[in-house]
Amino acid sequence: MRLRTILSRASVTQNLHFLLGNYKYTPLPSPSCIRLLQLEPPSDRGAVRCLLKTYELEDAPPFRALSYTWGDPLMRIRSAKTLHESRDPQRSSAERRFPIVCDDKIIKVTANLKDALRMLSRLSPSLSPKASPSHYWIDSLCMDQENIPERNAQVARMASIFEAAESAIVWLGKEDSFTMDALVTIESISKFPKESWPLVPYISFYKSSQAVGYTHPNLSYYNWLGFMALINRPWFKRAWVVQEIALAKSAVVVCGNKSFSWDKLSKTLSFIRTTKWYHHLHTEKLRHIKTLQENPGVYKRVLQSKLAVGIGPLYLDSTRLKLVGKDRSHHREVNQKPPLRQLLDTHRFSKSTDPRDKIYAFLGLADRNMAPFRSNPNALVPNYNLSVQEVYTETARVLMASYQNLSLLSHVQDPSQTRLSNLPSWVPDYSINLDPYPLRYRGPSFWKASGNLSWKPNTFSMTKGELDVQDYQIDVIDQTAILQNESPDPSASWASIVKLALSLDLPYPNPANKANQPSRVEVLWRTLTTDIYNKIYPAPTQTGSLFIDYILNLQIRHRLQPWSSADTFQPHYTPLSESIYPEWRTLIQLEGSDSPYNINVYRRRLATVVEDMFNGTYSPIGLAQLQHEFDQSGGKNRRLFRTRGGYLGTGARSLKNGDEVWILHGAGVPMVLRMRPNGNYQLIGEAFVYGLMHGEMQNLQLPRQHITID
Structure with missing residues (x-):
């Protein structure tokens, strides 16, 4: 009887779209409207049920914004020598979809979003016991992704949406065998007194005895490896999360059944930056430690891969700290937004399912009083009707014309790395990482090879892909x-x-x-x-x-x-x-x-x-x-x-x-x-x-x- 019930429930879940039909979006009544998702109490049958309701943003009920990755959220190790943080982001849209019930109709979502929705239904009472019902803004559900005009308008307003949200919930995905070590590291460092950070000897990462007379975080190499695994999850490399986490009033990070405040993670990253221990946090160094060689435990394959903390999470947190300051906790407006050029340069490492979002994800975070918007307020409006090549070329044109110099040419990747076809050679391919970084990042030198000679842009020829x-x-x-x-x-x-x-x-x-x-x-x-x-x-x-x-x-x-020789000594x-x-x-x-x-x-x-x-x-x-x-x-x-x-x-x-x-x-x-x-x-x-x-x-x-x- 129990088996029959299980099979019946499985059959219903698999055939929901035949029983209920697919969800169809109703156009938003005005550009200032948003949709909010209202989660219903979890069903004993396991199906996620929700409602989508439309509000003017300024009249919307209290809501939280979900920050997550559309594809596989876990760090993946595919071979003994190569570590992949996820599947190719360009293939995320082709991943298997799962049905949820929305307004008694079916919407297909990725496996990670399905897990996130179940997490939210479980987590909501503990986050805000008095808030009923629970409202959320989730990009893939609250925007009609097939409606290009709506998508353009909503993407342009995402900064306002995340600023209006009560908080952000960061979903990193399910737990894995490394999660507990990561949490031990975060909890330990978050309790470590900040005034002691500059006193921690650089070499004491390997020899705690070097820290005699100073407070020292009592963490094992396994704890640090767990943290490295967590910080290398795909979420930390998404382009959109920079805006999402930087503009959030507060943020809670959730991994499986575990959760912690972003402030704790921020403190851990700041500690690593201050002590420069990020130099040590690389498997190419840790794999030579005798303890780990003799007993790698669950980290055997991790140690064989090229894994490091990297600059990505450090820059991500740094961008948030610049915007938050001390006033965000008191909900006072802080105008410390960076210029667009700085955002694009700093977060070049980030990834996006749609390559155009390597530009659009930073528009709402940029200071509108600085170039290129100071002289051209309507520059670079999200438009998904444009090709990736058109978006990148227009971005380069606008930035170079605004700054009246050719420094952007130093951010063009090596020709062997260019991924996009038919991209002018003077336009950066933002869809890939930039390695090495431009020479000007080498130090404080201010090179002026051309002296005081200025460049006069021909914006007409630039629109045709030609740089005079x-x-x-x-x-x-x-x-x-x-x-x-x-x-x-x-x-x-x-x-x-x-x-x-x-x-x-x-x-x-x-x-x-x-x-x-x-x-x-x-x-x-x-x-x-x-x-x-x-x-x-x-x-x-x-x-x-x-x-x-x-x-x-x-x-x-x-x-x-x-x-x-690795095998024998050769005396010749x-x-x-x-x-x-x-x-x-x-x-x-x-x-x-x-x-x-x-x-x-x-x-x-x-x-x-x-x-x-x-x-x-x-x-x-x-x-x-x-x-x-x-x-x-x-x-x-x-x-x-x-x-x-x-x-x-x-x-x-x-x-x-x-x-x-x-x-x-x-x-x-x-x-x-x-x-x-x-x-x-x-x-x-x-x-x-x-x-x-x-x-x-x-x-x-x-x-x-x-x-x-x-």
Whole structure:
């Protein structure tokens, strides 16, 4: 009898759309109206039942807004080496749908929304016992997604809707085997006194004994791994959640049957930022900890993946804190909204099911008193009739015309990364992450390669996908280096870099007419670091001494490689090919006797390093910052190049011999361009060219030209 009842209920659930029919939206009576979802008490048959009612926003009853992800909410690990936070967001709409009963009709929702609705029906009494019935605003249900004019209007009002809501409920999805560790971390850090944060030693993450005399969060590596798993759920990468969480008066985070206030999570993220422990929170570092190697527990596959806290959650919380301030708790208006350009740059990492939402999700959060809205209040209105290419091109046009400069060109991704077809090469593809970030984020330097020369926009040609620029052709690239991930041999990249340095003629080009001329080694390390060390520009001369130590470490590593193996010790020497072995000695021997990098200095430093190694006192940890500079300025994403005129620079990984280096009016850094068959140019990317970053080209008396980038 019980089995028959279960089967009967299952059959009814599966065939509800035949019994009740599909829900049809009634058009909203005015642009200022919204729909609110009213949940009915949960049914013992398991079906979610609700009503949709229409209100003028200013007359709406108290309601809460739901923030969630349409697709799979869980972090997914698909292989031992690759971690996927979710399925491709572009495929979310194709996921299986489940029926709910709305106004006695059927609406199909995703599995995650179905779970969220069941959570809300369970959670509502505890959130607000006196509030009956419970009203919610949920984007996929309260907007008619098939009605494009309505969707345009409602998306434009989403900021007002979230500001009007009593609170936001963040649904992260069901619990998993990592959730409890995450909650332990959040609860522990939220109780940790804020005034003690600056006193927590950086290294005490690994050695709590380093925190003697200070309060220290008593958390295990497993607790932190659980937090990393939670913070990597897809919700934290959604574009829309930035607006949703930033504008909420308050927010409750729900994961399965567990809930906590956003303020606790915010405090945890702020602690990680203050202590810089986010440097440690990366599985590529944690997997080497002996405790985790011997007993990884449920985190075995997590440790094999590339998982980190990342900048996304930190920027998400930072944006909310800028808007909230101290006044939000008293419900006083705070006008600290960021400009649109800053939002698009900061949250470039975010994802959206519809690529157009990478723009539209930030319009309501942007300060309307700043560019581009200050001079053009009606710019960039949501319009889902436009293609993604049209939305991105119009965004670039509006921003560049408003700011009257070409700094946005530094935010164009490498051509090999562009996903959208038929997108002008000067328009950023916001549908993908930007890696590496623009050179201007390297430090406090304010590069002005074009000096005070201004750019005059031709907005008419920009609407056709063509960017007219005034500029100077500096040189042509004739040699390029190999990137770290382009050869199986670890020394090949450095060999090609040294080869470029050896090819430099001295004196190095000096358009600035400087009295002191740099040597080849100095030009090399200043170019590889974009002349920045630890946020200092130009990099202090001591950085050159660190570079010599770095060379020594590379030499030792490469020399010892033939005698080592993961399986057996090989007591024989296998010479590396001359074509891939770095000619460091040749480069250093060419240094003058007065150079701080000459062969005698190198030999003395080598003797000191070897002696310290034998004594057990040598540690290369001091090179960590220099390695960080190399990773940020070059690494696997920027390619070193030399020009015919003898300049050394670093630029996009896609650049190649024959590409041209230009300085464009209104651009802070040089640009690498490639001529097309039609005579126009393709933008390859920004570049750092040593000796040409501060308007020096004005001393070269080059002819000014007008070209078109398309």
